[in-house]
Amino acid sequence: MGRITLDKVTKSFGDVNVIPPLDLTINDGEFVVFVGPSGCGKSTLLRLIAGLEDVSSGQIRIDGEDATNLPPAKRKLAMVFQSYALYPHMSVRKNIAFPMKMAGVPEDEQKRRIEGAAKALNLTDYLDRRPGQLSGGQRQRVAIGRAIVREPSAFLFDEPLSNLDAALRVNMRLEISELHNQLKTTMIYVTHDQVEAMTMADKIVVLRAGHIEQVGSPLELYREPRNKFVAGFIGSPKMNFIEGPVAAQQGAHTIGIRPEHITASASDGMWSGIVGVAEHLGSDTFLHIHETGLAETMTVRVNGEFNLRHGDKVFLTPEMDKLHKFDAKGLRI
Amino acid sequence: MARAVTTQRKIINTAAAWAVGLAIFFPILWTILTSFKTEAQAIADPPLFLGFDWTLENYSVVMERSDYAKYLWNSIIIAGGSTLLGIIIAVPAAWSMAFVPSKRTKDILMWMLSTKMLPAVGVLYPIYLLFIKLGILDSKIGLVIVLMLINLPIIVWMLYTYFKEIPGEILEAARMDGATLKEEVIYILTPMAIPGIASTILLNVILAWNEAFWTLNLTAAKAAPLTAFIASYSSPEGLFYAKLSAASTMAIAPILILGWFSQKQLVSGLTFGAVK
Numbered sequence: 001m002g003r004i005t006l007d008k009v010t011k012s013f014g015d016v017n018v019i020p021p022l023d024l025t026i027n028d029g030e031f032v033v034f035v036g037p038s039g040c041g042k043s044t045l046l047r048l049i050a051g052l053e054d055v056s057s058g059q060i061r062i063d064g065e066d067a068t069n070l071p072p073a074k075r076k077l078a079m080v081f082q083s084y085a086l087y088p089h090m091s092v093r094k095n096i097a098f099p100m101k102m103a104g105v106p107e108d109e110q111k112r113r114i115e116g117a118a119k120a121l122n123l124t125d126y127l128d129r130r131p132g133q134l135s136g137g138q139r140q141r142v143a144i145g146r147a148i149v150r151e152p153s154a155f156l157f158d159e160p161l162s163n164l165d166a167a168l169r170v171n172m173r174l175e176i177s178e179l180h181n182q183l184k185t186t187m188i189y190v191t192h193d194q195v196e197a198m199t200m201a202d203k204i205v206v207l208r209a210g211h212i213e214q215v216g217s218p219l220e221l222y223r224e225p226r227n228k229f230v231a232g233f234i235g236s237p238k239m240n241f242i243e244g245p246v247a248a249q250q251g252a253h254t255i256g257i258r259p260e261h262i263t264a265s266a267s268d269g270m271w272s273g274i275v276g277v278a279e280h281l282g283s284d285t286f287l288h289i290h291e292t293g294l295a296e297t298m299t300v301r302v303n304g305e306f307n308l309r310h311g312d313k314v315f316l317t318p319e320m321d322k323l324h325k326f327d328a329k330g331l332r333i
Numbered sequence: 334m335a336r337a338v339t340t341q342r343k344i345i346n347t348a349a350a351w352a353v354g355l356a357i358f359f360p361i362l363w364t365i366l367t368s369f370k371t372e373a374q375a376i377a378d379p380p381l382f383l384g385f386d387w388t389l390e391n392y393s394v395v396m397e398r399s400d401y402a403k404y405l406w407n408s409i410i411i412a413g414g415s416t417l418l419g420i421i422i423a424v425p426a427a428w429s430m431a432f433v434p435s436k437r438t439k440d441i442l443m444w445m446l447s448t449k450m451l452p453a454v455g456v457l458y459p460i461y462l463l464f465i466k467l468g469i470l471d472s473k474i475g476l477v478i479v480l481m482l483i484n485l486p487i488i489v490w491m492l493y494t495y496f497k498e499i500p501g502e503i504l505e506a507a508r509m510d511g512a513t514l515k516e517e518v519i520y521i522l523t524p525m526a527i528p529g530i531a532s533t534i535l536l537n538v539i540l541a542w543n544e545a546f547w548t549l550n551l552t553a554a555k556a557a558p559l560t561a562f563i564a565s566y567s568s569p570e571g572l573f574y575a576k577l578s579a580a581s582t583m584a585i586a587p588i589l590i591l592g593w594f595s596q597k598q599l600v601s602g603l604t605f606g607a608v609k
Binding site: 050052071072073077078079081082083085086087088089098099102103146150 | 500502503505506507508509510511512516520521524525
C-alpha cells in the first residue's frame with residue numbers, strides 16, 4: 001500500500017521559502033509526475049516525502065500514519081537518483097543486496113529477490129561487475145533493481161533519465177512504465193521534461209515556485225489548463241499566445257492556441273504571415289511563422305508533406321473550438 | 334592541437350629534472366656515503382666522494398653504544414599511535430564538515446589550520462609544565478597525544494577534501510536503503526574513501542616520524558624515538574660525523590623504504606585530491 005498525503009507542508013531554507021503551504025494526496029498505485037521548470041521545488045518536494053529533508057511545518061502521512069518525523073529508512077519508500085547513486089566499491093549483486101542486508105532479510109530470500117530483479121531488468125550477466133564497468137542505462141537499471149528488492153510501498157524517482165542519451169531515455173521511459181504496470185506500486189516521478197510527464201503519468205502535478213499550479217491527468221492538463229503557465233508548459237511545441245484586439249474579440253485578455261490546432265494553407269485563411277524556420281520531423285513539420293501581427297512568432301504543426309519554404313507567405317486558420325481563453329491574471333476563462 | 338615538444342626541449346627538461354632531483358636528494362646521499370667512511374675520511378678536505386675505504390665500523394659502534402631497537406620501537410609506537418588516534422577523531426569530524434556543513438564550517442577549518450601557523454616553541458612551556466603535572470613527561474602516551482594534536486588539522490583537512498569528492502547522493506541512497514549513521518560510515522563512506530584515508534595515514538606517519546621539536550623536548554630516555562637517537566650523536570662527544578651519519582641513516586631507513594613503496598599513494602595524497 002502506498003497512499004501518501006501532504007497536509008499544509010512547507011519548507012524554508014533559512015529565509016527562503018521554497019514550498020509554501022501545500023496539500024496533495026497521492027493514491028495507492030498511482031503514477032504521479034511532478035513537473036515544472038528548474039527551481040520550482042519539485043525535487044525538494046520529493047526529498048521531503050523521502051525524508052531526506054525535514055519539513056518546516058505541516059504533516060506527511062504514508063498509509064494514514066504520520067511519517068513527518070520518521071527517518072528515510074523507516075518510511076518504506078525507495079528512491080532512484082538522477083546520478084544513480086550506486087555504491088562504486090560494491091558489485092551489482094552487493095548493490096542490490098544492500099537495502100536487504102540493512103533490513104536483515106535472510107540470505108536465501110536475498111538471493112531469490114536479487115535473481116528475480118536481475119531477470120526482470122536484464123542484469124543477470126552483470127551481477128558480478130562493478131558499477132564503473134556498466135553503461136549508463138545498465139547503471140540506471142541497477143538503481144531500479146536496488147529499489148525493487150526492498151518491496152517498498154512507493155517508488156520515488158528524481159529525474160532518473162536526465163543523464164541518459166535520447167534514444168536510451170525513450171527505452172527506459174517505456175521500461176519504467178512497464179514496471180509500474182507489473183508492480184502496481186505507487187510511483188512518484190520528478191522531471192522537468194513535459195514529454196516524460198505526459199507519456200508516463202496517471203496524474204501530473206505542475207509546480208511553479210513551490211505552488212501547485214494544477215493537478216490532473218495528462219489529457220486534462222492538455223485540454224483544460226487552469227492557467228497560462230500550465231497551458232504553456234504542457235504540450236510540445238509550446239502553445240501560441242495572442243494578446244490585443246484579436247483576444248479582445250473573443251472576450252479574453254489572452255487567447256492560446258496549440259500549434260496542432262492551427263491549419264496552414266498557401267492560399268487562404270484567417271491570419272497571414274511569413275514562414276521562418278521550418279523544423280522537419282518527417283511525419284510532421286513545425287513552421288515558425290513571423291509577421292502575423294498577432295505574436296512575435298507563431299508555431300504551427302503541419303503535415304510532413306506540406307510544401308512551403310522560408311520566406312513564403314502562409315495563411316493560418318485556428319480551430320475555434322480548441323481556443324483557450326485567459327483573463328488578465330492568466331487564469332482560464 | 335597538442336603542444337609540440339621537440340626532442341631538444343625534452344632533453345633539457347629531463348636534465349633539469351634530474352639536476353633538481355639530485356640536488357634535493359644529495360644531502361641524504363652524502364649522509365649515507367659518510368656513514369661508510371672512517372671519522373678521518375668523513376672530514377677530509379677536499380671531501381671524498383666514492384674513493385674511500387668502505388667500512389661498516391660506524392654501524393657496529395652505533396649499535397653497540399645505543400639501543401637502536403628501543404628507539405625504533407618508540408618511533409613506531411609514537412608515529413603509528415598518533416596517526417591512528419588522529420584518524421579515529423578526524424573521520425567523524427571531516428564527515429560532518431563535508432556532508433552536514435554549517436555556516437561556520439569554513440571558518441572552523443581555517444581556524445584549525447591557523448594553529449599550524451603558531452610557532453611550536455610558543456607553547457613549549459605550558460605543554461612542558463602540563464606534562465610534568467600530568468606525569469606524562471618522557472612517556473610514549475604523552476608524545477602520541479601531542480603529535481596527534483599537532484597533526485590533527487592536516488588529517489582533518491585531507492580527509493575533508495577527500496570526503497568532499499564523494500557525491501552526497503550516494504550517502505542519501507544509503508540512508509534510503511536503511512543504513513544507520515554508523516553503517517553509512519562503515520559500509521559506504523570509509524570503503525569509498527580508503528585511497529584518501531591511506532594517503533592521509535601515510536603522510537601523517539611520515540610527519541610524526543620526522544617530528545623533532547616535541548620529541549626532543551618532551552623525552553629523555555624512556556620514550557625517546559629515533560630523532561633523539563640521532564641527536565644523541567650530534568654534540569656532547571664532539572663531532573663524529575661518520576657515526577652521526579650512520580645513526581641518521583639507520584633512523585631514516587624505515588621511513589625511506591616505506592615512502593619508496595607507497596610513492597603513488599603519497600603523491601595523490603599530497604596533491605590533496607586535486608588530480609581526479
